[in-house]
Amino acid sequence: MKKNALSILIILLIISIVLIAGCGQSTKQTGNNGQSTTSTTQEQKGSTKYPAKQINLIIQAAPGGLSDTTARTVGGELEKILGVPVVCSNKPGASGAVAMSYVQASAPDGYTIGYVPVELTMIKALGFADIEPNSFDLIGSSNISPATVTVRADAPWKTLQEFIDYAKKNPEKVKVGNSGTGSIWHIAAASLEKAAGVKFNHVPFDGATPAIAALMGGHIDAVTVSVMEVKSGVDSGKLKVLGVMSDQKSEYLPNVPTLKEAGYDVNVSAWGGFAAPKGLPQNVKDVLYPAFEKAINSDKLKEIAKQRGFSVFYKNSDEFTKFANEQFDFYMKQIPAMGLKK
Missing domain, CATH: 3.40.190.10 (Periplasmic binding protein-like II)
Structure with missing residues (x-):
């Protein structure tokens, strides 16, 4: 009797182990529409809420200028909004091509973002890199000067x-x-x-x-x-x-004439914004785009803009993409005409 009881106990133990192990494996369930759905532990892990770690913000210019000031100010506001560190890194060179090529080659997961200046629309015409606005998912514009x-x-x-x-x-x-x-x-x-x-x-x-x-x-x-x-x-x-x-006098230099007033038809402004590697998932866009809108329109950036002498210039993703492509078309004609191609 003792032998039989022991055998039964061993069998029950083996069955229990098999059942427990099965909980971690992929199982099929039938949904309300009659189709089978698959749920796994790995899929549950893949649904981690964004952002779950540090975001790297790549700046194409040296510290201290318009690009750096804007990017670092927006990055600081993003930290507060998203609740994760936003670490800024400067990668100057080749009119922004070095930094933009780095961002373009990064994983489209929302953890590498680039500040993109007006040169985004120029470097292809210049022959520095095969990069244009459509090489990225454009998030939004931020400044102009x-x-x-x-x-x-x-x-x-x-x-x-x-x-x-x-x-x-x-x-x-x-x-x-x-x-x-x-x-x-x-x-x-x-x-x-x-x-x-x-x-x-x-x-x-x-x-x-x-x-x-x-x-x-x-x-x-x-x-x-x-x-x-x-x-x-x-x-x-x-x-x-x-x-x-510019067409109009600067609010920060009201006594300085425009070039048009001096008799020269020249209108050139720098603008900037933010971009991600092409192919950003929609669930990341749903978090990242509103966060950037809030950061760019923040009182902090407006305060810095007033102190430093530039204008906040926000356009959402669609508007920024349209604007950047119009600038791209302009410089693709203008740069060769000026003999500046590499």
Whole structure:
């Protein structure tokens, strides 16, 4: 009897083990529509709520400029909204192509995001990389700032026309700094060249900040960068702006004429926004897109914009995609016409 009881106990134990093991395996159930549905432990693990870890925000320019300031401010707001760290990394080079290529090659999982400047619409025409707006899922635009013609406060030119007259008499002598060969600020200087019939000596830097430092140090004669990037130098009395490349005067430099007022039809502005690798899942978009909208329209970014001298410029994903593609079409024609292709 004891033997039989022991055998029965062993059999029951084996059956129990089999049943328990079966709970972790894939099982089929019949839904209300009569079709079978499959549920697994692995599928349950795959439904982890986004975001579940650190988000990496890639910035295409050196620290301190318009791109860096905007991206870091928005990143800080995203941390509060999403509840995970947002770590910013600067990857300057090739007018943003280095950083944008990195983002494009990253996994489309919502954990690698890139700040994309106006150069997103230019680098294909320049021959730097096979990248265009449709290479990404565009999240939203964030900022805009017109170009300026800026010199040191002690420069001999009091007006834009004096600067132009000197450049005409001294071809390629005036050294104009920009944020990289083929960058929007290079385009700005080249546009002024074409409109005024002059020839500058273009000096590229990895971002606007080092270009401005070179100007202050007396290594170059002028920069064609944004209002925002020169505002602190103007406020401190070290720099002066001779003209603004926009249709309307800058709210931050109300006494500075536009280039159109000075007789030159030049309108060049830098803008920026955020993008993810192509193929972002819808459940990630549903979380990420509203979070960016809230961060870009935050009081913090508006406050920074007012302090630094740029404008908040929000367009949602669809609007930003349309806008960026229009800019892309423009620069695909404009850049070859200016002879700037690599």
